[in-house]
Every structure is written in structure tokens, then in C-alpha cells.
Amino acid sequence: MSRQSVRPDVPPLAEVRRITQKKRDAWWTVMLVDPLATPLVRLTARYTRITPNQITWGAFVLGLASSVCFAFGDWRWLVLGAVIYHFSFVLDCMDGKVARLTGTGSVFGAWLDFVFDRIRVMVCGVALMGGQYARTHDETYIWLAVAVVFLDTLRYINSLEIFKIRHTMRKQIKARVRAARRAENAAELAFMEDLLRDNPEADVEQDLERAKAEGTPSAEVAAFEADSPADAHVDAGEPDPAVGTRRKAQVIDLHQEFRGKFPAYLRARSFLLRHRIRTHLVSGIEFQMGVFIVGPLFDAVIPVTIVSGALLLVFELAIVYKLLLSTRDFSRTLDSFEQRKVTTAA
Numbered sequence: 001m002s003r004q005s006v007r008p009d010v011p012p013l014a015e016v017r018r019i020t021q022k023k024r025d026a027w028w029t030v031m032l033v034d035p036l037a038t039p040l041v042r043l044t045a046r047y048t049r050i051t052p053n054q055i056t057w058g059a060f061v062l063g064l065a066s067s068v069c070f071a072f073g074d075w076r077w078l079v080l081g082a083v084i085y086h087f088s089f090v091l092d093c094m095d096g097k098v099a100r101l102t103g104t105g106s107v108f109g110a111w112l113d114f115v116f117d118r119i120r121v122m123v124c125g126v127a128l129m130g131g132q133y134a135r136t137h138d139e140t141y142i143w144l145a146v147a148v149v150f151l152d153t154l155r156y157i158n159s160l161e162i163f164k165i166r167h168t169m170r171k172q173i174k175a176r177v178r179a180a181r182r183a184e185n186a187a188e189l190a191f192m193e194d195l196l197r198d199n200p201e202a203d204v205e206q207d208l209e210r211a212k213a214e215g216t217p218s219a220e221v222a223a224f225e226a227d228s229p230a231d232a233h234v235d236a237g238e239p240d241p242a243v244g245t246r247r248k249a250q251v252i253d254l255h256q257e258f259r260g261k262f263p264a265y266l267r268a269r270s271f272l273l274r275h276r277i278r279t280h281l282v283s284g285i286e287f288q289m290g291v292f293i294v295g296p297l298f299d300a301v302i303p304v305t306i307v308s309g310a311l312l313l314v315f316e317l318a319i320v321y322k323l324l325l326s327t328r329d330f331s332r333t334l335d336s337f338e339q340r341k342v343t344t345a346a
Contacts, residue, residue: 006046013039013042016042017038019101025276026285033093037090037093042101050098052096053106053108056092056095056113056116059089059091062088065088067120070131073134078296078297079296079297082292082297086293088120121148121288126149138302152287155284156284158316158319162323166326169326173330190251191254192253280319287308290304
């Protein structure tokens with residue numbers, strides 16, 4: 001291999017992990033994909049000129065190859081299909097990591113990755129259940145094929161709509177804060193979920209206790225103030241060049257009611273985030289892995305698919321319930337701004 005084909009600017013593996021791995025991810029990805037994908041990402045970036053879009057195409061082709069194996073129906077083909085599907089998912093995770101490491105990501109690449117993922121699930125779902133139906137003539141597999149495609153679609157539609165609603169709530173709160181800042185030179189604004197996402201090592205319970213001890217003005221708004229980042233687990237302020245300290249920041253917590261109803265959630269969330277695992281333990285990723293890897297490997301497609309689908313629905317409903325409580329916090333937060341306005345005017 002020529003020296004020109006080697007990129008000396010690719011950092012060591014530890015730095016590649018820091019750059020490419022998400023601060024929180026699905027437990028399947030953290031435990032079973034990243035340990036293989038991250039070293040491959042470094043090798044790919046250092047010794048090849050492969051682009052993220054080419055990796056996306058590779059993942060898609062492997063996904064189609066796994067569907068062919070599933071279609072044969074025999075257990076040996078199911079095992080081979082499961083192994084190929086796992087490597088397809090490894091490549092699917094690598095494209096984004098290579099893009100982050102080399103700065104070669106694109107909007108079209110994100111679209112391509114999303115569309116190919118949906119096609120892969122649909123084709124593999126039909127092939128897997130169709131192969132089992134041809135082998136057993138059990139009509140249950142036909143309904144499972146419909147269920148797999150439906151649940152995968154539902155998961156992403158629900159995720160998109162929840163994102164849009166949360167974005168709208170945050171946008172309205174920011175507009176209120178900007179108006180208040182213009183009126184009374186108010187503090188900076190941050191959202192609790194962003195602070196915890198950016199700093200997964202933070203002790204959530206201590207942060208909330210500190211906010212309470214500092215005299216939080218309402219159940220929805222916590223104010224953190226520190227002279228330096230080391231003084232606080234969550235540093236939400238910005239440097240003030242005039243005094244060399246951090247300015248006080250308002251922290252909007254739109255999950256206050258959810259945390260109050262489920263205090264154990266804080267401890268579980270804190271523990272999982274320290275290991276880069278998100279609390280949505282059965283997302284679309286785990287659902288796919290159950291249907292296309294665990295079920296075929298153990299020749300237990302029907303029970304594993306049913307259990308995976310049920311768990312996915314449970315966690316999706318939990319997210320919807322969390323959104324419902326969040327909208328209540330949102331309404332109370334807006335009311336608090338109105339009350340402040342009345343108090344200031346008085």
C-alpha cells in the first residue's frame with residue numbers, strides 16, 4: 001500500500017471513540033456494535049477513501065443479501081441471514097461515524113441512510129415471514145410480516161411527530177424568554193434535557209437537589225449559578241467577559257411532572273447514561289435485532305417477534321405518556337411567564 005493512500009491525520013482509537021460515538025445510544029449498539037464498528041471506522045478512514053454514502057450502499061446491499069437468506073426458510077439459512085443482518089447494521093452505524101470523523105457528511109447522505117433503513121426492514125420482514133410461511137404454511141407469519149412493517153413505520157412516525165411537538169414547545173418558550181430578556185434583561189436559557197444529554201456524567205439527583213436548595217422560583221424553572229464549571233455538575237451558563245464568571249442561566253425542565261411521578265427513573269437514567277445507554281431500552285433498533293437476529297438464530301421467529309413488538313409498543317406508549325406530562329409542564333411554564341409579567345407590571 002502506497003504512503004499516499006494512508007491518512008496520517010486520523011487520530012488514535014481513543015480519540016476516534018470520542019469523536020464518533022454518540023453520548024447516548026441504544027444498548028445493542030453500545031454493547032454489540034460499537035466495539036467492532038469504531039476500530040473499523042478508524043481503519044476505513046486511515047487506509048481507504050471510502051465515503052459515508054458508499055458505506056450506506058454497502059449496508060443496504062448486505063441487508064438485501066440477508067433477506068435472500070431469510071426467504072429460503074431453513075434454519076441454517078436463517079442463521080446465515082441473521083449474521084449478515086448484524087454486519088449490515090454494523091456498516092449502517094459506520095457511515096455516520098466516518099462522516100463525523102472525516103467531516104464528509106451530507107444532507108443527502110442522511111436521507112439515503114433513512115430511506116435504505118426503512119426499505120431494508122420492509123424487505124427483510126416480508127422475506128423472513130414469507131420464507132417461514134412457505135416452510136410451515138402457518139398464516140401467523142403473514143400477519144407477522146404486516147406487523148413488522150407497521151411497527152417499524154409507527155416507530156419512526158411517532159418519533160418524528162414527538163420531535164416536532166417538542167421543537168414547537170421549545171420554540172415558544174424561547175420566544176417568551178427573549179421577550180422577557182428584552183423587557184428586564186433576563187438570564188440565559190437552557191433546557192434540562194439538553195444539559196443532561198451533553199453531560200451524561202452529571203449526577204441528576206444532586207443537580208435537582210442543588211436547584212431546590214438555591215431557591216428555584218417554580219417547579220418548572222431551575223436556576224443554576226457557578227463561578228466555574230467545576231463548581232457545578234451541570235454548567236448551563238456562559239462566560240461573562242466583564243467579570244470572568246458564569247452568568248446565571250434559567251433551566252427549563254419540561255419533564256418535571258414525569259420525574260416527580262417516577263423518581264426511580266432518575267436513578268436508572270443516571271446509571272444508563274454513565275454507560276452511554278439511553279433509557280428507551282426497546283427502540284426500533286432492538287426491535288429489528290430481535291426480529292432479524294435473535295428470532296432466526298434460535299429458530300423462534302414467532303415468539304421473539306411477538307415479544308419484541310409488544311416491548312416496542314410498551315416503550316412507545318411510555319414516550320407518548322411522557323410527552324403528555326411534558327405538555328402539562330409546558331403549559332405551567334407559559335403560565336409562570338404570564339405571572340411574572342403581571343408581577344413586574346404591578
